[in-house]
Amino acid sequence: MFPVPFNDTQRLEALESYDVLDTGPNEALDCLTRVASAHFKCPVALVSLVDETRQWFKSGHGLEAVETDRESAFCGHTIQTNEPLVILDATRDARFSDNTLVCGSPEIRFYAGAPLITPLGFRLGTFCVIDVEAREDFSSADTATLKDFAKTAMEMLELQRRVKSHEAQPPENDCAEKARVDLFSTVAHEIRSPVAALCSSAKILESQIFGPPGDERYLEFFCMMSETAEQVVNLADRMLNFARLRTGDVEMKEELVGVRDLLGKAKRLAVMESGADGACVRIADMEHEIFVRADKVYLAQMLQNLILNALKYNDGNPEILLNAGLSDAGVLTIDVIDSGIGMNEEGIRLALQPYAQIQQTGRKFVGGVGIGLPLVKRLIEMHGGRLAIESKENIGTKASLLLPAYRVESIRDLAVPLL
Structure with missing residues (x-):
């Protein structure tokens, strides 16, 4: 049985949202896998997406197959964590020594893969390189470069998703405008109450109704102002973080x-x-x-x-x-x-x-x-x-x-x- 991430249901939903499975070639990704193959001196470089029962290759340099079953996929192991997986000699690794892709074609010996991580943290698949010869070493610099390739590939997929989403966006209507007005009205109400309390406290301090500064009662108003300001900041932080998550800028x-x-x-x-x-x-x-x-x-x-x-x-x-x-x-x-x-x-x-x-x-x-x-x-x-x-x-x-x-x-x- 292949390993399954804890959040695989949500991960598969995220993969589906990119609308990339079983689509045509992507010239930019194909260029990326060609460059990776040359850089790492590996005959095979892939952008692999791990679906429910298979791994499908959005880009594959040096490999004729377009998919394999998930049971035998090395990449299914890579998506368990955010860190790259490096196998120097698959025949000496208990997880893969009897794998059909090791015992049979393409006779994998060396594998290095880095997960494709979405802005929301889902690992859709990997950017990986494969060789039929075992290796003695894969340096930390190599690992860092592989992660850069994976990050670049993910950014390309993210850009493609955003373009498709923008093209599919329906024209704005009265309902959308009403939703915006309702939102602004609610936000204004949420902010107005604590700001009004701040203003009231400031006026009390300014008027010195308890006499010259030094009276302990002024300290209560300073504390109230501090706590009220904290409420406004917390509200703003929640809204800003949510906006960043909506755009992927986080x-x-x-x-x-x-x-x-x-x-x-x-x-x-x-x-x-x-x-x-x-x-x-x-x-x-x-x-x-x-x-x-x-x-x-x-x-x-x-x-x-x-x-x-x-x-x-x-x-x-x-x-x-x-x-x-x-x-x-x-x-x-x-x-x-x-x-x-x-x-x-x-x-x-x-x-x-x-x-x-x-x-x-x-x-x-x-x-x-x-x-x-x-x-x-x-x-x-x-x-x-x-x-x-x-x-x-x-x-x-x-x-x-x-x-x-x-x-x-x-x-x-x-x-x-x-x-």
């Missing part, structure tokens, strides 16, 4: 992140922004601190958004539990569980759509820009994971971030519970 800065500490930080930020009582958000005890390789800022933003939603959609007495743990397969799950108003299936579907607003019959409209969950979904997918939501009306919601096992770096024992 990069991840990966580092080692402690999940327990991250839960504590996200809780503090969400409570501060919402003005809620911190006691209503509880972090479940963890026996171990789990360290993951991820973008710390984006991961914190995902959790903060989920906690803010849990605080917002409730009947006035929120009870929220934050929990994290590893499955037997090593998948990290971070849960935000609330006892709020919940949603039905249609509500979940609507909540995941950009700019959508949920209005439940008989309940007060709580407002918002409508980018929280769509932003979380895109950010977690960029990490190779997924967002799962379980919800029932009048019972509550469980929103879960699932990160693949390859992102879990290490764990260590904990002795002190986190409040």
Whole structure:
């Protein structure tokens, strides 16, 4: 059985969105594989896309076949991580020594492949080079160059997708204009309230109604201004990040992140922004601190958004539990569980759509820009994971971030519970 990435369903959907499978030659990609073949002195260079049951070659230099089954595909192993896979001698590698592509034509001995990674983090396939002779070495400089070839190939595919998307874009109509007006109106409302509070606090300080500066009551207004300004900045950050994700203009800065500490930080930020009582958000005890390789800022933003939603959609007495743990397969799950108003299936579907607003019959409209969950979904997918939501009306919601096992770096024992 061939290896399957944790997020293969979403990965295949991403591949389908590029509308590139079984299409004609691409001159630019063909030029790229020719150059790679000459540079690495390999007779075969490929742009391989890993479909559900096969790998299909969008560009193939030195190979007559246009596809192979996924079972025998070396590239199926390469797409398990973001790093290149190098096999110096396939006959000496237990994973490939009895592979049909090694034992039979084209008799692969050397293989080096780098994943084609989309702006959202999905690995669609690889840029790879193949030789029928084993090699003694493939240097770090060679590996870096191979990654550059893969990045260039992915940029070509991304450009092609954007051109097709633009050509297929229907002319704007009254509905699109109304959606824009509604969005601007909502954003203006979301920004106006905290800015008005800032102005009021500034006027109090300016008028010195408590006498000369130095009175402790002025400090309260300075703190209020700081927290209110933070709300505006957080709103702007969410909107900017969502816009960048929509255009693909975003990069991840990966580092080692402690999940327990991250839960504590996200809780503090969400409570501060919402003005809620911190006691209503509880972090479940963890026996171990789990360290993951991820973008710390984006991961914190995902959790903060989920906690803010849990605080917002409730009947006035929120009870929220934050929990994290590893499955037997090593998948990290971070849960935000609330006892709020919940949603039905249609509500979940609507909540995941950009700019959508949920209005439940008989309940007060709580407002918002409508980018929280769509932003979380895109950010977690960029990490190779997924967002799962379980919800029932009048019972509550469980929103879960699932990160693949390859992102879990290490764990260590904990002795002190986190409040």
